[in-house]
Amino acid sequence: MDVGFWQAFKEDMLAAAGEMGIDKLGVTTADPFLELKQRLVRHRELGFESGFEEPDLDKRTEPGLLLPGARSIISIAVAYPSKLKDAPVSEPGLRRGILSRSAWGEDYHQALRRRMVRLSEWIVARLPDAELLSMVDTGALSDRAVAERAGIGWSGKNCSVITPELGSWVYLGEMITNLPLPPDQSLEDGCGDCTRCIDACPTGALVGPGQLNAQRCISYITQTKGFVEDELMLKIGNRLYGCDTCQIVCPVNRGIDVRLHEELLPDPEVAKPLLRPILTMGNREFKERFGSSSAAWRGRKPIQRNALIGLGNFKDRESVPDVVRALNDDPRPVLRATAAWALGRIGGDEAKLGLEQAKLGEQDPDVLAAIDRALTAQA
Structure with missing residues (x-):
């Protein structure tokens, strides 16, 4: 199959993404994340890790170790709300706590996995021999590094991927595949001098x-x-x-x-x-x-x-x-x-x-x- 076929396939996938509940989709190569690995090594040396991460830095930065024959990585973003409408009032004797926005609505791991299943089914229906490996947050790869390289957004100074359209209020997931999809261009940094x-x-x-x-x-x-x-x-x-x-x-x-997805409200x-x-x-x-x-x-x-x-x-x-x-x-x-x-x-x-x-x-x-x-x- 020639380059034209894969470009058309990617365009069809982009057009279908919205119906799958995916708000933004980008593609990057499955090349190793060499710069990221250097940063992660330094991060570990400084004692800055949380302990929740995948401990094997090679697995975090080399997609081919996770899916032999990997050619491309598909990155997806799904927007979630940032405002709490009709928020209850905290008052003496009835004090309230707050969950971060990423914990509002349905567990995003489940919400994104469903979308990954839909995307997998869409791909396999057209290319039955496609090899796919999906992950959301708990996978070995860095969601943010993949999304940044796939043009979903730029990596902000706050360590979040910031999209021009949806801000950083997005959940991220990725799918490693053996398909040679045309990669997207990464975005220029949009933070400037802001701190x-x-x-x-x-x-x-x-x-x-x-x-x-x-x-x-x-x-x-x-x-x-x-x-x-x-x-x-x-x-x-x-x-x-x-x-x-x-x-x-x-x-x-x-x-x-953004309030596009009822289960995330x-x-x-x-x-x-x-x-x-x-x-x-x-x-x-x-x-x-x-x-x-x-x-x-x-x-x-x-x-x-x-x-x-x-x-x-x-x-x-x-x-x-x-x-x-x-x-x-x-x-x-x-x-x-x-x-x-x-x-x-x-x-x-x-x-x-x-x-x-x-x-x-x-x-x-x-x-x-x-x-x-x-x-x-x-x-």
Whole structure:
């Protein structure tokens, strides 16, 4: 088959993308991502990795290791909303947390996989011998590196792929194939001298243009399951999952709120839930409430810990009995220690009494240390 056939095939695929629920599609070669590999090596040396990534840097940068005979990579982008309509109000006694926009609506992994299946079926129906390997977020390849090289958008200083039409409010996925599809041109950088994302990052996790220290990124921290440093808990605010600050301040994103896909529209009560009820949720209730969101992938422990952090940062006096109950009754030391921190932040006689009484029966050294710090903060 000649070049003309593959160009026509690609144009037909582009024309059909919208019906598959794909908002933007680009193609790049399956050549190794050599520059990316150098950056990843340096990233690891600096200790900036999150630990959620594929550990094998060769697999992350050499598509041919994932699909022998790979010739092309198809990159897709699907837009998601950035505005929460009819958002419930957070008020004393009824304080609310917030999920990042990437966790609104249906879990994007499922939403994109369905689109990848449709695209695969479309290709195989026309080329039965096509070899295809799809991945979304959890695959070995870097979604952003593929999308950048395929012309979906440019890599912003906030480490997001920014599209001219949809901003950075897009989910990304890719498909490695043995088809020799004509590649697209990458876009020129559109950030210019702007550093708003770097300046606005709450923890200074954006250590340079396009360089992220994941260990200090709130989006990463809210997904961990362990103890969080006091300083970082202050920065988390009422975020239950993820952080959108570096995208919210981006000038390209201003005014963009794409609502093309019903399954990605947020339920306000899930996107901005009450904090106190989260503290006593069992696994079944948690799955019923948050199970369809990408925020549920780490289970309820991080969300419950972050709910305690949110109540502490709100200094919500009416929640003290709930937080004291968590300090006394929760079997998980991380949550008890976080509850102690929250009571120290809230302050007042009831919080102090709760801390003093809990100290008498507590045996875990980390929790005891947290109680002591909380009592010192109130002194």
